[in-house]
Amino acid sequence: MHGSLEQRRPPAISVAHACMxxxxxxxxxxxxxxxxxxxxxLLRSAQPYVRHRRRAMAGARTTxxxxxxxxxxxxxxxxxxxxxxxxxxxxxxxxxxxxxxxxDVCFKTAGKHVKEYRTVDAxxxxxxxxxxxxxxxxxxxxxxxxxxxxxxxxxxxxxxxxGKFYLxxxxxxxxxxxxxxxxxxxxxxxxxxxxxxDMINCDEQFRQVGEKKNPLARVNQSxxxxxxxxxxxxxxx
Numbered sequence: 153m154h155g156s157l158e159q160r161r162p163p164a165i166s167v168a169h170a171c172m173x174x175x176x177x178x179x180x181x182x183x184x185x186x187x188x189x190x191x192x193x194l195l196r197s198a199q200p201y202v203r204h205r206r207r208a209m210a211g212a213r214t215t216x217x218x219x220x221x222x223x224x225x226x227x228x229x230x231x232x233x234x235x236x237x238x239x240x241x242x243x244x245x246x247x248x249x250x251x252x253x254x255x256d257v258c259f260k261t262a263g264k265h266v267k268e269y270r271t272v273d274a275x276x277x278x279x280x281x282x283x284x285x286x287x288x289x290x291x292x293x294x295x296x297x298x299x300x301x302x303x304x305x306x307x308x309x310x311x312x313x314x315g316k317f318y319l320x321x322x323x324x325x326x327x328x329x330x331x332x333x334x335x336x337x338x339x340x341x342x343x344x345x346x347x348x349x350d351m352i353n354c355d356e357q358f359r360q361v362g363e364k365k366n367p368l369a370r371v372n373q374s375x376x377x378x379x380x381x382x383x384x385x386x387x388x389x
Contacts, residue, residue: 244272252384254377261378274388278332278340281385285347285378286325292371293318299367307367310357314368317350321375324350328382332389340386348379 245266249258262280269276296315303311324343331339351372358366366372 238267241266241269241272245277248272248274248277248385248388249381251388253380257374257377258381258385261381274385275332275335278382278385278389281378281382282325282328282332285375285382286322288371288375288378289318289321289325292368292375295368295371304363306361307358307363310354310361310363310366311368313357314354317354321347321350335389337386337389340389341383344379344382344386348376351376351379 242263245262246255246259249255249262252258258277258281261284262277265280265283266272269280293315296311296318300308300311324347328340328343331337331343354368354372355366358368
């Protein structure tokens with residue numbers, strides 16, 4: 153014997169089979185359990201509850217799937233809206249820059265900061281150009297400090313003067329920012345004219361000291377173009 157009758161479990165049977173009349177003429181059939189027998193009447197009474205619970209669980213799973221899909225759609229919508237908004241802003245910047253003296257320089261500079269604009273107009277693009285102009289003038293001053301270490305005596309004179317010119321450019325850009333706040337186009341053009349003249353004066357210093365090679369030529373050319381772009385934008389505000 154593998155154990156007593158109480159220790160052995162009957163094979164799995166269906167509800168219909170479990171509730172068939174007992175062969176010993178007993179009218180109430182029993183479904184055996186691990187501890188004690190349960191009448192089939194209890195099993196039949198539990199069936200509606202089981203069906204209801206299954207439907208409730210299926211409904212809960214469906215609700216969770218719908219909620220997950222809704223969350224995914226809500227997360228994707230702002231991202232696509234931002235992409236669409238950025239695309240629109242870049243197109244607007246490009247259109248404004250086409251009316252300037254150097255459209256490529258304008259768009260290359262202003263396009264980098266397009267996400268920061270609340271609205272895209274000539275004034276916001278001018279703000280971006282002036283900020284970029286100031287950063288590039290600061291980088292030019294750092295370049296002067298680097299070149300001074302190995303420069304010839306004549307080149308050192310020219311480089312020192314160029315460093316002062318770049319400092320003057322940054323002062324003019326500070327005045328330009330104040331003029332932008334007041335939409336003073338005349339002052340903006342004046343400060344940009346002085347900044348462009350500083351670039352010309354820097355190049356002239358190398359010619360005066362007899363230096364054929366100007367290590368700041370490309371920097372001055374780039375800054376001069378940015379000054380012209382700012383002057384063009386000032387005519388649009």
